[in-house]
Amino acid sequence: MAEAQQGPRARYREQTRAEIKEAALRQLADGGVAALALTRIAKDMGLSGPALYRYFASRDDLLHALIRDAYDDAASAIGAAAARSVDAAQSPRERLRALAVAYRASAVGEPHRYLLIQGAPVPGYVALADTLDRARAVLGPFLPVFAGGTPGAVVAPVVAQMAAWLDGDPAVGGWVAEYAADAAGPAGAAGALAGALLAWAQLHGSVGLEAAGQFEGMGHTGDTLLDAQVGMLADTFGLE
Template sequence: MTDPGGQSPRERYRAQVRMEIKQHAWEQIAAEGVSALSLNAIAKRMGMSGPALYRYFAGRDELITALIRDAYRSLADTVRAAFDSGADLAGLARVIREWARSDPHRYFLIYGTPVPGYHAPDDTTAISFEVMAVLLEACGAPPMDEPATPFDAHLENHREWTGRHPAAAATVHRALSFWTRLHGVLSLELAGHFAGMKFDPGLLIADELNALPAR
């Protein structure tokens, strides 16, 4: 027998156990960092044997991939919903900052130091392209009289990170400038580097975006 969503009881149970495993994984990452992630430790906390847990995730890398996929999916859906509701670049920056601040460990899993020995599969990269596609839409077309820069020319043939989006190179340049300015501030903020400086990182982000070139 299946439920209205098309899942059998066994499939529902499997999905629930995988979700619980991922929740324990996030807790472990928060306490010890992603490099210390241990399926055996998670199994012990859940009252399972190691071999039993490996029926749900074949290994550490598969679990990390699931966490990364969930993080990118959450961010991509959040950014798309904000843009479709009328958010401009400044609005998208606020939404991304709120998303990151709500769970810094999730943010750093996808935008922090790469996990040693781990290589993300192509499908996780494809989800990240969805985020950049929204930013490219928000950036719009460049002014017709804006002269091209050497980096614009370089971007004509170096845009794999956009999913080879067809936007003009100047638009790609603007989206990249937005991305690097936002994440530069966000990474420092979430790592606690502004804690003793007594200023509002949100206002710094706003100033950085106001200083974006028109291209």
């Protein structure tokens, strides 16, 4: 009997948690993290403060959930773009662009969620240990794109540092192997890692500025800038 009652209770709990997260995302969209207030969420939902705390123990607990969801959704979107590009037998250069487009779309489509996962959302916030794995899942599909490339001399120092990182951190090697098990080319896994790192740095720089509204009135569009960045990265790594 207890088991039969647990199913509906668990479903109700998850539904309520989802509704709380939706209310929190509306607050983030309206006013950023500073606008996030559990008491206001409780009032909007017709809950008492103590009732809401049965679902999320604190603001940081709610932030943990929102950040996990944001990473997971971004990883899903980029992973789906990677699968489509592989199915279409696209070239590495075309695949890189497909991933970059998916990365940008995920960010500018919901900028409040993208900005939430870039840096500490509030002073003193400490991310959960699994946040790193979720961030790596977002970047993972970029690894096989660069795995067979030929990095140019300008990025040789980055490739060398990535090789040292791989030697010193087995977990990083496991991450690369998960996405690019057959890393080949002159630089192999280190080149793949360097490419993914530089893609992240390039994309986050431009996409983060766009998501924050910093490009307004500057006479260019984010997609044009994205194409230029993808082209430069592809040329630097010898992607055809």
